Amino acid sequence: MKMLENKWALVTGSSRGIGQQIAWGLAGRGCNIIVHGRERQNLDATLAGLKAYPVQTAIATGELASAAGVAQVIEQASAAPGPVDILYNNAAVQARSESILTIDQAEWNRVFQINVWALMALCQAFAPGMRARGYGRIINLTSGIADQPNLAVYSVSKAAVDKYSRDLAAEFKGENVLVNYLDPGWLQTDLGGKNAWFPVETVLPGALVPALLEDNGPTGRFFSAMDFKYLEK
Ligand SMILES: NC(=O)c1ccc[n+]([C@@H]2O[C@H](COP(=O)([O-])OP(=O)(O)OC[C@H]3O[C@@H](n4cnc5c(N)ncnc54)[C@H](OP(=O)(O)O)[C@@H]3O)[C@@H](O)[C@H]2O)c1
Numbered sequence: 001m002k003m004l005e006n007k008w009a010l011v012t013g014s015s016r017g018i019g020q021q022i023a024w025g026l027a028g029r030g031c032n033i034i035v036h037g038r039e040r041q042n043l044d045a046t047l048a049g050l051k052a053y054p055v056q057t058a059i060a061t062g063e064l065a066s067a068a069g070v071a072q073v074i075e076q077a078s079a080a081p082g083p084v085d086i087l088y089n090n091a092a093v094q095a096r097s098e099s100i101l102t103i104d105q106a107e108w109n110r111v112f113q114i115n116v117w118a119l120m121a122l123c124q125a126f127a128p129g130m131r132a133r134g135y136g137r138i139i140n141l142t143s144g145i146a147d148q149p150n151l152a153v154y155s156v157s158k159a160a161v162d163k164y165s166r167d168l169a170a171e172f173k174g175e176n177v178l179v180n181y182l183d184p185g186w187l188q189t190d191l192g193g194k195n196a197w198f199p200v201e202t203v204l205p206g207a208l209v210p211a212l213l214e215d216n217g218p219t220g221r222f223f224s225a226m227d228f229k230y231l232e233k
Contacts, residue, residue: 002212004031008082009211010060011035012073012122013091015042017189018141018203020049022088025204025233026211027053034058034080036073036091056081064091064118065110074125084126086137086211089119089161094191095153107153115157116164123168127177136177139210140165142222144183162222169220178219180210185226202229 009026013019015037023033023046032055035043040061050057058080063069077084092115096107119140130136142165143158145151162181169179184203186196206225 002029002214004029004086004211006030006032006082007085008032008034008056008058008080009086009088010077010080010084010122010126011088011090012064012118013037014046014088015039016045017191017200018184018187018207019088019090020046021200021203022090022207024049024053025208026086026088027055028233029208029212030055031086031211032056032058032080032082034060034077034084036060036062036077038063038069064114066113067121070118070121074122078125083129083133085130085133085135087122087126087130087139088211089122089138089140091118092141092157092191093154095151095157097150100149100152103153111153111157112160115154116160119161120164123164123179127168127172130177131172131175134176135215136172137211137213138165138168138177138179139207139223140179140181142181142183144185144224166220173219174216176215178210178213178217180213180219180221180223182207182210182223182225185224185229198226198229202226205231205233 011023014023060076062073145155165181188196206228
């Protein structure tokens with residue numbers, strides 16, 4: 001089994017939901033984890049689960065809706081015992097459901113700040129170090145959402161993430177900094193809701209695939225966690 005021992009991963013939004021599963025899944029591969037959420041006390045459950053694995057942990061807190069909060073996340077993650085080798089940009093928010101004809105700019109700005117600008121700032125902060133060390137894995141969470149115009153702010157933010165991921169991958173072509181984007185599937189989380197198709201645990205092992213790629217493996221690609229739903233964890 002491929003392991004990620006001695007690597008450090010920052011998983012944004014790992015206090016609950018999909019990010020929590022990813023944090024635990026990466027720890028199961030021996031990866032050290034920087035857990036992130038807005039409030040320190042919300043990280044206890046994830047940290048308790050991580051105790052089952054022989055890995056180191058660190059904490060980064062910060063509100064991705066503000067530039068100051070993003071800077072705080074970068075500062076705290078940079079203070080972890082090891083450099084960020086794997087950046088899992090998982091945190092995001094859903095948009096307010098509203099007619100595509102009347103959504104105001106404030107809502108576009110709110111969702112884009114968290115889902116797009118914060119993600120890009122984290123890439124800008126940590127990708128240069130990956131380049132210098134000749135190893136990096138960046139995975140950005142996207143969505144398969146389609147034909148829901150009332151949630152256009154969210155779906156367009158994810159389309160921006162897809163395109164940004166491909167452009168960033170091109171920047172690092174041949175440098176072993178692999179940038180990919182992953183659709184987790186429609187999962188039962190606070191964001192996905194109770195009626196979602198699958199339990200959140202089914203995001204593993206698929207969500208680990210882009211983090212486990214061999215050196216100079218695929219980059220700028222789309223991955224679907226649900227493609228691996230029936231694989232052994
Ligand atoms: N669930 C689905 O069906 C589904 C489908 C397609 C794509 N996705 C994508 O998968 C990712 C995870 O979704 P999820 O369903 O696990 O969501 P979730 O259950 O709502 O969890 C969101 C995570 O992001 C953090 N977060 C939320 N707002 C934040 C903010 N303003 N600043 C910093 N952190 C913030 C939360 O931390 P705190 O609240 O503790 O701060 C939490 O850990 C997202 O990118 C989402 O778009 C989900």
